[in-house]
Amino acid sequence: MFLARVCPLCNRPGLVPCDACWTSLDPAPPGPVPALVAFSGEGARLLKGLKYGNGRAVIARLADGMSLLVEPCWADVVTWAPTSAVRKRTRGYDQAELLARAVARRLGVPCRSLLRRLPDSGPQTGRTRAERLNGPGFAGKRQAPPRVLLIDDVVTTGSTLRSAASVLRMMGAREVRPLAAASTPDAAWSRTRRVPVTSDFAR
Numbered sequence: 001m002f003l004a005r006v007c008p009l010c011n012r013p014g015l016v017p018c019d020a021c022w023t024s025l026d027p028a029p030p031g032p033v034p035a036l037v038a039f040s041g042e043g044a045r046l047l048k049g050l051k052y053g054n055g056r057a058v059i060a061r062l063a064d065g066m067s068l069l070v071e072p073c074w075a076d077v078v079t080w081a082p083t084s085a086v087r088k089r090t091r092g093y094d095q096a097e098l099l100a101r102a103v104a105r106r107l108g109v110p111c112r113s114l115l116r117r118l119p120d121s122g123p124q125t126g127r128t129r130a131e132r133l134n135g136p137g138f139a140g141k142r143q144a145p146p147r148v149l150l151i152d153d154v155v156t157t158g159s160t161l162r163s164a165a166s167v168l169r170m171m172g173a174r175e176v177r178p179l180a181a182a183s184t185p186d187a188a189w190s191r192t193r194r195v196p197v198t199s200d201f202a203r
Ligand SMILES: [Zn+2]
Pocket: 007, 008, 009, 010, 011, 012, 017, 018, 019, 020, 021, 022
C-alpha cells in the first residue's frame, strides 16, 4: 500500500505529520490513561484521519512518542484493545493494532493479540456517555503474561481500556498499564470520580 509522505494537517511533503504541525499539537490532558496528544483541534483531526481515512503514515511518529511514555523493559508483552472484526474488515486494518505493533517494535517487546472484541458491543463512537461508560465486551484469546502494556488509539471515558484490562487480568495478567495515542478531556470524569481508575489499572 502506498502511503503518501505528505503532512495530513498542512499537506506539506516530508514528515507525517511535519515538525511544525507535530510540535503545535496540544499534549494529552492529565488523566488515568497516559496519552500523547489531546484529542481536540488538530490532534483530533490527526487521529480521525487515522481512524477513518488514509492516515496510517502517522503511526510511526505517534509510536515514537508513545514509546517514550513507557518505562523501558517494564512490559512482558504489548497488546491492544481490538476493534470489532466487522469494522476491521471494512476499514482494512485495526488502528490500535498498528499502534501496538509499532510501539512494541520500539520497545523491543513482543506484540500479541490477546483479546477479541465481542460482536454485539459495537463501536464507541456515536453512543451515549452512559452507554460508553459500561464499556464494550472483550473475550480473552490466550493466557496473558504478568505485565501487559495495553494500547488504544483514542481514550475518552476509559471504559474500553477498563473492560479490556479486567479481561486481561482474568487471563493471568498481574498488572495492566494502558497507553493511548490521544485522550479527550472529560470534565464529567473528574466531577463524578466514579471509579479510582488508576488503581484499577494498576491492580
Ligand atoms: Zn504539517
